[in-house]
Amino acid sequence: MVISTLARPVEVEAFMQSLEKQTYKDFEVILVDQSKSHIYDDLVSRYSTKWPLKHLHPDISGLRYARNFGASVAVGDLIAFPDDDCIYEPDTLERVNTYFCKTGDKGFLTGAVLNLDGAPTTMGRWLTSSQKLNQHNIWTGLIEFNFFMPRTMFEKIGRFDENLGIGAPFGAAEGPDLALRLMAAGSQGYHDRALLVRHTDKPATLNGERAYDYGTGMGYVLRKNHAALKTVATFFIRPFGGVCLSLLRRQSEKTAYYFKVLQGRLAGYFCRAASEAAQRNTGRIFS
Template identity: 50%
Template structure:
């Protein structure tokens, strides 16, 4: 088996159906789908029944509603050489897996491959800041060069570093940056990582309205990952200067909502960085505590 696609999902059978439908149009077919269902009901049964006729789909049910915990469970059942964790609401382009397979075959030292995000209209996503050119991943650029649902990893490397941190991701206090955390641990293990602008996955943009609590929770995950992985001071300063600059710039503009957004981002990053959980995680990795 070449690819194991682990899909953590909660109450989105329509989106999963759309992803699997797009998967049937892949030009590369050596794959398995591991659907990790956190819904606690039977809403995915018809989807699994329909697509099991054309795809090898394994349906796993769990009671814990934590996205990366679901990924960990799904990964324990994977048999493919390369493992990926597509969001239940993303879409692969028809040649995605063929392109990834070719990249791994061409470069045996490559262990982690990621790429860009297109929104539902086929335009560059507004989901944060991203690298604009292809590059080898390192501890500085990985923060803007990796997204979880467009991330392909040699399964042996994924298992060697222990997979995702179950305390991170949707459903946890530290909602975001679990991909960067995993990627940094892979790089520290000697795994080669690459960001390829040609590797494109479709994902709908988040709502554009200001959601202060969401901003704070996502930023808290970033702060946790920064502390856990002993991010260099150059990176830390960048993630402090940007929201501080945003606060003062929007005070001058008189834009209260934007000012509050940047303030909540700064607060969340500080909360995550100085949390006891981040300090303990850093100590367990032998990093700066």
């Protein structure tokens, strides 16, 4: 488990406490600390006696670099990238281990999201049943902090695309991009509705800047990975419909929000960087 963190010792402590409750105990934690301070020293000292714990201080800051940096020193068969403010259920790692034992450490696994109170999250639309993943339902069936894969496959496909994520040129969709590249390399993904991770609900505010930034990431990844017309149309029509419906209801704030989503997706999809990435990425998606 590679955890990138910046000045969140309380949240990281809560995650560590959830690891203490795991019914499966064979794991290592790699804490990629970008805080430029000693706020984690006590936590690391206490928990490094319980399981292997590496405390790293990268020279380059940013989530997009930290995960790949942490992964470079991992030694486990499987790898995951939990957020520093998420919490595993007691059987999370047991379910992961059982799945990969059955499949022979092939494919990749993801699951569902709850808020910290154990209720369904408000962070977007998500699959409501367990099922195989493909290039269309990956967008509603996968989230980065509940995503487990063989480390060898992660390395084989080139790790995370550092053009994606918070602070990167394209502000989101690094998880779906990674999953799509895994599928193109022959991996089968599976969404286990009973594989649960808790996470703080993001505020339900209509942030136009964030909507545009996230939209560029989705657009870029759709183009880069040669998404089918059905998938592209779905994720362009939805925000367009949101604009039209909000206009009819005279909801100016929502109209502006959906317009920014659509604008971002279009900008990401039709930009030169996406076109060049698509030309380099000729892998076939297994649906």
